[in-house]
Amino acid sequence: MSSSAPQHPRPADGHRLWSVDEHLADVLGAVRPLEPIELQLLDAQGCVLVEDVTVPVALPPFDNSSMDGYAVRTADVQGASEEFPAVLTVVGDVAAGSGELPTVGPGEAARIMTGAPLPPGAEAVVPVEWTDGGTGGGAAAGMTPASAAPEQSGGEVRVHRAAEARAHVRARGSDVQAGDLALAAGTVLGPPQIALLAAIGRGTVRVRPRPRVVVLSTGSELVQPGEPLAAGTIYDSNSFALAAAARDAGAIAYRVGAVADDADTLRSTIEDQLIRADLLVTTGGVSVGAYDVVKEALSSIGSAGSTGPGDGDGDADVEVDATRIDFRKLAMQPGKPQGFGTIGPDHTPLLALPGNPVSSYVSFELFVRPAIRTLMGLPESEVRRPSVRAVLKADKALGSPAGRRQFLRGAYDAESGTVSPVGGSGSHLIAALAHADSLMVVPEDVTSVEPGTELEVVLLG
Amino acid sequence: MSSSAPQHPRPADGHRLWSVDEHLADVLGAVRPLEPIELQLLDAQGCVLVEDVTVPVALPPFDNSSMDGYAVRTADVQGASEEFPAVLTVVGDVAAGSGELPTVGPGEAARIMTGAPLPPGAEAVVPVEWTDGGTGGGAAAGMTPASAAPEQSGGEVRVHRAAEARAHVRARGSDVQAGDLALAAGTVLGPPQIALLAAIGRGTVRVRPRPRVVVLSTGSELVQPGEPLAAGTIYDSNSFALAAAARDAGAIAYRVGAVADDADTLRSTIEDQLIRADLLVTTGGVSVGAYDVVKEALSSIGSAGSTGPGDGDGDADVEVDATRIDFRKLAMQPGKPQGFGTIGPDHTPLLALPGNPVSSYVSFELFVRPAIRTLMGLPESEVRRPSVRAVLKADKALGSPAGRRQFLRGAYDAESGTVSPVGGSGSHLIAALAHADSLMVVPEDVTSVEPGTELEVVLLG
Numbered sequence: 001m002s003s004s005a006p007q008h009p010r011p012a013d014g015h016r017l018w019s020v021d022e023h024l025a026d027v028l029g030a031v032r033p034l035e036p037i038e039l040q041l042l043d044a045q046g047c048v049l050v051e052d053v054t055v056p057v058a059l060p061p062f063d064n065s066s067m068d069g070y071a072v073r074t075a076d077v078q079g080a081s082e083e084f085p086a087v088l089t090v091v092g093d094v095a096a097g098s099g100e101l102p103t104v105g106p107g108e109a110a111r112i113m114t115g116a117p118l119p120p121g122a123e124a125v126v127p128v129e130w131t132d133g134g135t136g137g138g139a140a141a142g143m144t145p146a147s148a149a150p151e152q153s154g155g156e157v158r159v160h161r162a163a164e165a166r167a168h169v170r171a172r173g174s175d176v177q178a179g180d181l182a183l184a185a186g187t188v189l190g191p192p193q194i195a196l197l198a199a200i201g202r203g204t205v206r207v208r209p210r211p212r213v214v215v216l217s218t219g220s221e222l223v224q225p226g227e228p229l230a231a232g233t234i235y236d237s238n239s240f241a242l243a244a245a246a247r248d249a250g251a252i253a254y255r256v257g258a259v260a261d262d263a264d265t266l267r268s269t270i271e272d273q274l275i276r277a278d279l280l281v282t283t284g285g286v287s288v289g290a291y292d293v294v295k296e297a298l299s300s301i302g303s304a305g306s307t308g309p310g311d312g313d314g315d316a317d318v319e320v321d322a323t324r325i326d327f328r329k330l331a332m333q334p335g336k337p338q339g340f341g342t343i344g345p346d347h348t349p350l351l352a353l354p355g356n357p358v359s360s361y362v363s364f365e366l367f368v369r370p371a372i373r374t375l376m377g378l379p380e381s382e383v384r385r386p387s388v389r390a391v392l393k394a395d396k397a398l399g400s401p402a403g404r405r406q407f408l409r410g411a412y413d414a415e416s417g418t419v420s421p422v423g424g425s426g427s428h429l430i431a432a433l434a435h436a437d438s439l440m441v442v443p444e445d446v447t448s449v450e451p452g453t454e455l456e457v458v459l460l461g
Numbered sequence: 462m463s464s465s466a467p468q469h470p471r472p473a474d475g476h477r478l479w480s481v482d483e484h485l486a487d488v489l490g491a492v493r494p495l496e497p498i499e500l501q502l503l504d505a506q507g508c509v510l511v512e513d514v515t516v517p518v519a520l521p522p523f524d525n526s527s528m529d530g531y532a533v534r535t536a537d538v539q540g541a542s543e544e545f546p547a548v549l550t551v552v553g554d555v556a557a558g559s560g561e562l563p564t565v566g567p568g569e570a571a572r573i574m575t576g577a578p579l580p581p582g583a584e585a586v587v588p589v590e591w592t593d594g595g596t597g598g599g600a601a602a603g604m605t606p607a608s609a610a611p612e613q614s615g616g617e618v619r620v621h622r623a624a625e626a627r628a629h630v631r632a633r634g635s636d637v638q639a640g641d642l643a644l645a646a647g648t649v650l651g652p653p654q655i656a657l658l659a660a661i662g663r664g665t666v667r668v669r670p671r672p673r674v675v676v677l678s679t680g681s682e683l684v685q686p687g688e689p690l691a692a693g694t695i696y697d698s699n700s701f702a703l704a705a706a707a708r709d710a711g712a713i714a715y716r717v718g719a720v721a722d723d724a725d726t727l728r729s730t731i732e733d734q735l736i737r738a739d740l741l742v743t744t745g746g747v748s749v750g751a752y753d754v755v756k757e758a759l760s761s762i763g764s765a766g767s768t769g770p771g772d773g774d775g776d777a778d779v780e781v782d783a784t785r786i787d788f789r790k791l792a793m794q795p796g797k798p799q800g801f802g803t804i805g806p807d808h809t810p811l812l813a814l815p816g817n818p819v820s821s822y823v824s825f826e827l828f829v830r831p832a833i834r835t836l837m838g839l840p841e842s843e844v845r846r847p848s849v850r851a852v853l854k855a856d857k858a859l860g861s862p863a864g865r866r867q868f869l870r871g872a873y874d875a876e877s878g879t880v881s882p883v884g885g886s887g888s889h890l891i892a893a894l895a896h897a898d899s900l901m902v903v904p905e906d907v908t909s910v911e912p913g914t915e916l917e918v919v920l921l922g
Contacts, residue, residue, distance in 0.1 A: 045705050068750035095752045097682030099692050113750040117693045142749025145757040176892045195702030196895035203687025221558030226664025232578045241656030244506050288603025289529035289574040291556045296606040431637045434657035
């Protein structure tokens with residue numbers, strides 16, 4: 001019957017059902033994190049660091065002012081008050097970025113800006129609000145822009161309060177010291193991590209890149225959305241849904257249009273796409289029908305499509321002699337027929353999902369998303385969707401087939417810790433999926449779930 | 462002192478402190494969702510739908526098979542068993558996408574694939590596993606690919622089990638009916654919603670686009686990461702961190718390199734960028750210093766930079782006569798000095814954040830992120846970061862300044878419902894921020910938080 005399908009790795013057991021966990025373990029066991037590359041900082045957003053990054057230069061790199069004010073010697077302002085201010089000679093401005101610094105001698109002050117280096121001689125900063133701002137008037141609210149009042153970088157300033165040594169001074173290295181570990185290998189780079197890397201001067205960083213995922217749907221019945229439907233045809237939704245889901249998982253997704261049910265066309269399309277794929281995902285054509293073209297094409301691709309390495313004809317043939325796609329049945333609903341293996345000279349992983357839109361989407365969540373996140377090198381805890389326990393809230397019991405793990409569309413309410421079914425159990429209820437936020441999991445040995453029962457719920461999005 | 466700054470909207474109250482909530486309300490009150498545009502489906506991922514989308518054609522669009530098997534008349538298979546099979550003449554194949562369908566007469570069957578239209582005359586589908594698959598042997602496990610065994614679309618099939626009317630038939634419209642509401646205006650388009658839109662044939666969809674956010678940092682002390690540091694300089698981290706954070710919030714971010722503290726340069730840079738900005742974010746130069754160039758430049762841009770609409774000189778001058786940026790002090794730490802207003806002929810919103818990396822990041826989270834998400838048209842509940850209540854776990858009490866809402870970096874543990882401080886309270890602790898996952902909020906009227914106290918915690922990322 002299925003003589004053209006590749007041999008099951010355990011031939012004696014060729015028709016057994018695989019459990020969801022076995023299939024996932026098989027997939028994740030074969031998928032390795034991508035080789036790291038050096039990326040510009042912003043290109044590395046969302047990626048996983050593969051090196052321990054140490055701090056090359058202390059932060060802040062020099063003692064600097066935490067306020068806009070005046071850099072002073074503490075002895076000069078000792079006992080100062082509004083009534084009896086300390087009157088100091090302003091020897092110049094120290095703006096952020098100043099290279100040459102004035103020296104602050106006894107009886108002198110330098111006007112200093114937030115972030116500017118503490119000039120030699122100065123021991124503390126008094127905020128401008130503690131002074132007359134050089135105006136000879138009362139307490140200042142701020143400084144006039146230097147461009148409008150250049151004379152205020154000289155003259156005199158009256159200081160109304162004393163300052164202790166190091167007051168309003170951020171010490172060199174008070175954030176991080178040179179040699180400290182800034183970020184450990186394995187860190188996921190979000191905005192605050194990018195902030196730290198930039199702050200310590202890293203313009204590029206070594207990370208695992210985003211996986212490039214090629215998504216193609218198969219089926220002669222598939223029509224591109226926006227085009228008219230002929231008799232017997234439906235719209236292709238899988239390639240759109242899974243490309244979106246792949247991006248959502250962190251991948252760079254390439255959507256290939258629907259491919260008709262012809263093994264040669266499919267084979268050459270896949271061979272073409274291999275060059276830009278770290279992972280291939282197909283939908284449809286994996287069941288027991290006479291036109292299940294994915295099964296047909298990937299069963300023969302190794303023998304028919306290639307003459308092995310170094311055939312020397314110089315054309316664009318892709319070597320696909322390393323194809324090993326295993327088609328199997330899973331003890332789950334929806335999503336019973338699945339294919340998984342590697343293809344082509346680089347042993348690119350390929351997941352062949354069923355064609356029904358809900359089946360393919362659920363399969364993506366359960367198997368493809370973890371594969372993508374494993375390629376990214378994400379930590380174990382971030383590979384799979386989080387799941388919670390919730391109490392079923394429903395009018396009647398949910399039926400579920402014996403021996404199959406069922407995934408039903410649910411609406412989870414965190415407040416009450418409950419989950420309610422959305423739509424029925426038919427695997428074609430794409431409308432219900434669009435209104436669900438979770439998948440309710442009914443274990444293999446359960447055939448009926450009464451309202452009030454606690455269930456595992458996989459949270460989507 | 463601050464005579465060159467624009468007038469506060471409530472001049473009599475010019476030096477008062479704004480609360481965090483007042484400032485946020487002011488920002489969100491001035492920001493309007495972007496005008497919707499029609500986008501290709503995959504370009505609309507993450508965007509908000511602005512139209513109610515109704516179903517133009519029922520799903521599935523025709524009665525179709527849910528199994529690979531044989532389309533039969535129920536009377537023909539009544540009482541069939543493995544011992545006494547019904548023997549039917551196979552009149553042809555019905556593959557998915559078949560336009561012309563064979564008619565199934567009495568004593569006849571059509572081989573049918575999952576998703577293929579139920580042919581005229583047939584009333585039910587029997588799965589291939591309930592038959593001999595046309596081989597004359599025992600129960601079939603599946604079909605042989607049609608390309609390998611074309612003769613199996615003819616001949617005879619033995620059916621081993623009876624089928625009720627409509628068995629394994631998915632009825633036209635059983636998922637959605639034409640005219641049903643598929644998705645309501647306001648829906649955020651994730652992968653399952655994109656799946657539904659594609660399934661009902663929508664190639665494009667009307668949504669609010671992602672906001673284009675221009676991020677620029679200011680400061681003559683700023684050096685691009687990767688370049689050598691001269692005396693008194695530090696690395697620019699804000700433009701990287703906030704560009705990443707803007708993308709994280711859903712925006713398209715344009716990072717402009719650091720701009721030196723020169724009002725003319727800053728002004729012309731901002732004028733240049735207006736063309737591609739739905740929102741401008743600057744960092745630095747908003748305090749009371751003599752080189753606080755953002756304040757200086759944006760206070761004068763309206764009068765100096767423009768001659769009003771239609772000056773007719775034909776050059777690339779941007780009309781910036783509509784600039785109204787208000788600089789104010791907030792009752793918060795970090796992040797006291799802030800600017801907000803609109804700029805240029807399109808009244809583009811501009812948020813001027815303080816220059817300290819942690820201050821600018823916290824300010825972004827509190828004010829810019831909600832502004833971006835308001836521009837996107839996201840529902841109220843998704844505009845702000847979620848927050849939870851958690852119990853402080855610390856060695857000693859946390860100090861906080863009176864009259865200021867303090868935001869401290871925290872590590873939240875959902876399991877135990879606790880939050881622990883990460884690093885100290887210094888606003889320059891960028892290293893601590895990179896290891897925090899949340900912000901602990903200490904209210905204005907609290908100056909000390911004992912361990913064991915319950916706090917509001919804003920969850921980041």
